[in-house]
Amino acid sequence: MSEKEDPHYYHSKHQEKPLGQYPKYFSRRRKFHGNFFYSCFVLGFQILMLFAIAIVIAGITFYAVFKPKMPKYSVENFQITSFVVGIDGTVSSQFVVGVRTTNPNKKIGIYYLDDSYIGVFYSGTQLSRGKFPAFYQDHETITTLTVFLSGSDVQLNKKQITLLNRHRVDGSIPLHFKVDLPVKFKVGKLKTPKYTFHVRCDLVLGGLNSRTGVNIGKRKCKVKL
Structure with missing residues (x-):
């Protein structure tokens, strides 16, 4: 009996691949998205920090110039x-x-x-x-x-x-x-x-x-x- 006539041939040739053997482009896509969201997070955090620093500097300047007091x-x-x-x-x-x-x-x-x-x-x-x-x-x-x-x-x-x-x-x-x-x-x-x-x-x-x-x-x- 030839291989192609063997009833187990089709199953052995087309069985599912283990998770670790998926094409590489899947893992690259995950890595790309991960880097993109991390970069957005870092950028957003830096903008918030700069904004907070600007507010603090403005407040210090206001108090130094106007010296507000409670009535x-x-x-x-x-x-x-x-x-x-x-x-x-x-x-x-x-x-x-x-x-x-x-x-x-x-x-x-x-x-x-x-x-x-x-x-x-x-x-x-x-x-x-x-x-x-x-x-x-x-x-x-x-x-x-x-x-x-x-x-x-x-x-x-x-x-x-x-x-x-x-x-x-x-x-x-x-x-x-x-x-x-x-x-x-x-x-x-x-x-x-x-x-x-x-x-x-x-x-x-x-x-x-x-x-x-x-x-x-x-x-x-x-x-x-």
């Missing part, structure tokens, strides 16, 4: 035009507050935008709220603003009412101010995107009955951007 805020006076505690534990109040703003920067102006927020809190509950007027504060200037705040039918619980009565007898009313001030900075002729100053102030008032002005025993404000 300062303080509550200068506090007037109570109305403060009524109902028999059901609700409080209605109206305050007039003088807020002093200081821009210590020599080359940076501040635009105070219209959508600001000021809240007065007692024992964690907001008694009244208001907003800062929109205005521009030039560099190295001090401005005192009059802010009106009001709140009606604010519910206090029994513990808060008891604590409030005790504080009124002691003549020391602790209040907490939360102030969010959206601003834009003027640097030369350029105007920056919007940022928000978060001002938090703790005050201790001498009472809640005076219509001419209340003595502020303690005041402390912190500012974060």
Whole structure:
């Protein structure tokens, strides 16, 4: 019997080749793609590093030239035009507050935008709220603003009412101010995107009955951007 007539001849001549015996162009193509993606990764990483270095250099240059400083805020006076505690534990109040703003920067102006927020809190509950007027504060200037705040039918619980009565007898009313001030900075002729100053102030008032002005025993404000 000849080889071609042997029934095992066709199978032995056409069996699948082992993985290691595939044509070389398959492995070359894989190697090419691998090198291409690796080169793209390295190039992208280098571009990101250059971009990060450029940002750092720009930031250092900005700070060196303009020397930015945080503005300062303080509550200068506090007037109570109305403060009524109902028999059901609700409080209605109206305050007039003088807020002093200081821009210590020599080359940076501040635009105070219209959508600001000021809240007065007692024992964690907001008694009244208001907003800062929109205005521009030039560099190295001090401005005192009059802010009106009001709140009606604010519910206090029994513990808060008891604590409030005790504080009124002691003549020391602790209040907490939360102030969010959206601003834009003027640097030369350029105007920056919007940022928000978060001002938090703790005050201790001498009472809640005076219509001419209340003595502020303690005041402390912190500012974060």
